[in-house]
Amino acid sequence: MKTKLIDWPTFIGAFCLLLAVTLPLVLFPDAGKAWVGAANTFMPLTLMFLGGLDTLQTASIVGGFPLIFIMLLLAWSFMRVSSKDIRASDEYESPTIHIKYRKKKRSPFDALKDRPPE
Numbered sequence: 001m002k003t004k005l006i007d008w009p010t011f012i013g014a015f016c017l018l019l020a021v022t023l024p025l026v027l028f029p030d031a032g033k034a035w036v037g038a039a040n041t042f043m044p045l046t047l048m049f050l051g052g053l054d055t056l057q058t059a060s061i062v063g064g065f066p067l068i069f070i071m072l073l074l075a076w077s078f079m080r081v082s083s084k085d086i087r088a089s090d091e092y093e094s095p096t097i098h099i100k101y102r103k104k105k106r107s108p109f110d111a112l113k114d115r116p117p118e
Contacts, residue, residue, distance in 0.1 A: 017043065 017039060024035035047056045086092055 013046070017046075 020042070021036055021039045024031065044056055047059055
């Protein structure tokens with residue numbers, strides 16, 4: 001028994017969707033943006049028709065999961081570059097924290113403990 005990786009109608013549908021997106025961009029670069037918008041609208045409608053809301057939710061999660069790592073890298077890069085930019089400015093002064101040591105205030109009961117016994 002032969003197992004198929006993908007069935008024929010799914011392959012044809014994916015191939016037509018790929019052609020619908022790329023061919024207008026290659027042939028008509030200016031008007032191709034409208035075709036890309038139509039293809040982006042057609043994809044969720046097809047998923048809703050084929051598998052319902054569960055298929056659309058799964059596709060959204062699988063497609064969006066790698067973006068978490070990209071956003072973390074972007075945040076790290078932004079913090080790194082902005083701190084370098086602040087240090088490079090002429091008005092930047094290194095923050096210095098001055099901590100004053102205070103003696104602990106003594107309560108009257110502590111003073112009574114220090115007195116020698118009578």
